[in-house]
Amino acid sequence: MEIDYSDIKVIGFDADDTLWVNETYFREAELQFAKLLAPYETANTIDQELFRTEIGNLEFYGYGIKSFVLSMVECGLQLSNNSLPNEAISKMLDIGKDMLNKPVELLDGVEETLKSLYKDYKLILVTKGDLLDQERKLAKSNLEVYFHHIEVVSDKQPLNYKKLLDHLEIRPEEFLMIGNSLKSDVLPLIELGAKAVHVPFHTTWMHEQVEEHVLKEYPYETLSSLLEIKKKLTAPN
Structure with a gap:
């Protein structure tokens, strides 16, 4: 045209x-998140639920890595029925910091x-x-x-x-x-x-x-x- x-x-x-480059880092982070949550759900369900949580949080947190990290924590707690160990939450925070430090x-x-x-x-x-x-x-x-x-x-x-x-x-x-x-x-x-x-x-x-x-x-x-x-x-x- x-x-x-x-x-x-x-x-x-x-x-x-x-x-x-930006979105590539989010895809990598999603894979890491799915591995953390593997004891609780399938990778496909984890991916779907994380996306649903992100969309639901846009009106509160907006866009960006910090919003993504908060959504990971919330989604992880929900899928684990609030039994997610502190170590897993700490790893989610590390994922976010690693994203923020990307070249x-x-x-x-x-x-x-x-x-x-x-x-x-x-x-x-x-x-x-x-x-x-x-x-x-x-x-x-x-x-x-x-x-x-x-x-x-x-x-x-x-x-x-x-x-x-x-x-x-x-x-x-x-x-x-x-x-x-x-x-x-x-x-x-x-x-x-x-x-x-x-x-x-x-x-x-x-x-x-x-x-x-x-x-x-x-x-x-x-x-x-x-x-x-x-x-x-x-x-x-």
């Missing part, structure tokens, strides 16, 4: 799994793409999750120099984006969002009259997946790499 990007003046980038691994083409765009466009970072953790990852990434503005939001609904665009005095038709999540980075922007590009990551959290029939109503492009972005754009006057 060919889309006209000639009016674009501001480009927003998602962070996790768009600029750097920031940039995805292919990230810095090259940002470097090629930031002189012609205003670039902003729009990410959700825990503020402290996102600030840590951004600092480690050495990418902050490319961004005109950085925003960590509690969620990525149309209203969150509208507030941000209004605050920065950005017209939706002049804004392009780039991210790996159709649910969070693409569909909400199209609803606002902005444009969005989908750059998939090899794994996606179940909560971020969108049914195929929903996508037919939204005009957007999917690219295999961030490196393809520059070819799609015409620098603004």
Whole structure:
């Protein structure tokens, strides 16, 4: 699908799994959690119950590693009928700390793409999750120099984006969002009259997946790499 990007003046980038690796670490943590809970339930049930607990806790804890750890503890206590040993809870906390200490691994083409765009466009970072953790990852990434503005939001609904665009005095038709999540980075922007590009990551959290029939109503492009972005754009006057 060919889309006209000639009016674009501001480009927003998602962070996790768009600029750097993130979801891979959650999948690894889920496997560790399943091993801890193996005496109480099957791996499939553990995975399903952890996901259900995470979704139920989003309104209380939001997104991010700290929320994930709290959900692991809660789920573990429920599946063990509150008989989970202290050692298992301690290991869950260690899993979370290990995730927080992971190196920031940039995805292919990230810095090259940002470097090629930031002189012609205003670039902003729009990410959700825990503020402290996102600030840590951004600092480690050495990418902050490319961004005109950085925003960590509690969620990525149309209203969150509208507030941000209004605050920065950005017209939706002049804004392009780039991210790996159709649910969070693409569909909400199209609803606002902005444009969005989908750059998939090899794994996606179940909560971020969108049914195929929903996508037919939204005009957007999917690219295999961030490196393809520059070819799609015409620098603004």
